[in-house]
Amino acid sequence: MAEIIDGEAVAAEIRADVRRSVETLREEGVVPGFATVLMSDDPASETYVSMKQRDCEEVGIEAIDVEIDPTAPETDLHDAIDELNDDPAVHGILVQLPLPDHVSEQPVLERIDPEKDVDGFHPENVGRLVTGTPRFLPCTPHGVLRLLDAADVETEGADVTIVGRSNIVGKPLANLLIQKGPLGNATVTVCHSRTENLAEKVRRAEIVVAACGVPELIDGSMLAEGATVIDVGVNRVERDGDSILVGDVAFDDARDVAGAITPVPGGVGPMTRAMLLYNTVTAASERSGVDVELP
Numbered sequence: 467m468a469e470i471i472d473g474e475a476v477a478a479e480i481r482a483d484v485r486r487s488v489e490t491l492r493e494e495g496v497v498p499g500f501a502t503v504l505m506s507d508d509p510a511s512e513t514y515v516s517m518k519q520r521d522c523e524e525v526g527i528e529a530i531d532v533e534i535d536p537t538a539p540e541t542d543l544h545d546a547i548d549e550l551n552d553d554p555a556v557h558g559i560l561v562q563l564p565l566p567d568h569v570s571e572q573p574v575l576e577r578i579d580p581e582k583d584v585d586g587f588h589p590e591n592v593g594r595l596v597t598g599t600p601r602f603l604p605c606t607p608h609g610v611l612r613l614l615d616a617a618d619v620e621t622e623g624a625d626v627t628i629v630g631r632s633n634i635v636g637k638p639l640a641n642l643l644i645q646k647g648p649l650g651n652a653t654v655t656v657c658h659s660r661t662e663n664l665a666e667k668v669r670r671a672e673i674v675v676a677a678c679g680v681p682e683l684i685d686g687s688m689l690a691e692g693a694t695v696i697d698v699g700v701n702r703v704e705r706d707g708d709s710i711l712v713g714d715v716a717f718d719d720a721r722d723v724a725g726a727i728t729p730v731p732g733g734v735g736p737m738t739r740a741m742l743l744y745n746t747v748t749a750a751s752e753r754s755g756v757d758v759e760l761p
């Protein structure tokens with residue numbers, strides 16, 4: 467039976483580190499500020515934004531809430547970002563995705579000051595990550611690395627298969643895992659919807675990261691005995707008349723084969739949220755010149 471990697475516990479440790487760093491900053495007169503921009507009336511997006519704001523308040527980061535009518539012209543969103551870029555009280559900016567259909571996503575992501583881009587989606591920050599000089603690591607891939615570290619899983623020399631090649635999870639994670647250095651030096655296979663023989667590629671991996679958004683796509687028969695399985699997926703499904711969350715891995719089945727596995731919920735999700743706080747404090751520290759100790 468696989469060891470369960472407890473994302474809630476690891477995230478709580480990171481939040482404690484962040485809280486101490488916020489205290490250091492505040493003692494020096496710096497109040498870290500994090501702005502969320504919501505241009506949607508989708509209940510899930512509203513929930514995500516309010517969770518992120520609550521997370522901030524719990525560690526002493528000032529949360530700034532900007533809401534834009536989802537039917538407004540995209541220039542309203544651009545103007546809001548410009549204002550936040552210019553506001554010295556704001557150290558981190560997050561625009562909640564998805565945006566309404568009439569708003570192009572890429573120009574919005576590129577408009578955010580790269581030094582405030584705590585999501586790590588700005589092309590400058592993506593480029594820095596790829597070239598091994600990162601400013602902010604994107605939150606979910608960073609969270610995955612921290613979970614592997616917490617579970618004492620060695621990435622150096624390991625065969626890793628990532629299922630999913632999105633810009634927010636699969637691609638940046640692959641780039642991080644192939645970097646020279648700690649939590650890198652892995653040999654990475656990235657799979658996607660056009661991959662042939664997915665099971666064979668998953669089975670040869672010592673570390674499997676599922677990030678495809680397909681409920682329970684990866685089952686025990688696809689895994690090598692003792693593999694470490696990180697399940698990024700969050701999918702709402704109807705089961706026996708109930709609406710529940712499942713990952714991209716069939717947990718009960720995979721658990722019999724894997725060496726260690728993350729649950730859904732309680733695995734990667736809390737880590738993503740914690741790494742956003744981590745990046746915001748890093749941004750405030752860099753902007754103010756006040757050093758903090760964040761492991």
Ligand code: NDP
Nearest residue numbers: 606630631632635658659677678679698699700734735738
């Ligand atoms: P995207 O939809 O942007 O990307 C999904 C990727 O999976 C694509 O590359 C797609 O391939 C690939 N894919 C889809 N179907 C298959 C298949 N049958 N076999 C192999 N590959 C497949 O998703 P995200 O990266 O944004 O998110 C992935 C999952 O992670 C979702 O469940 C999402 O909710 C969750 N998530 C969780 C987070 C957390 O904090 N826990 C944070 C972010 C995401 P192709 O490129 O060919 O289309």
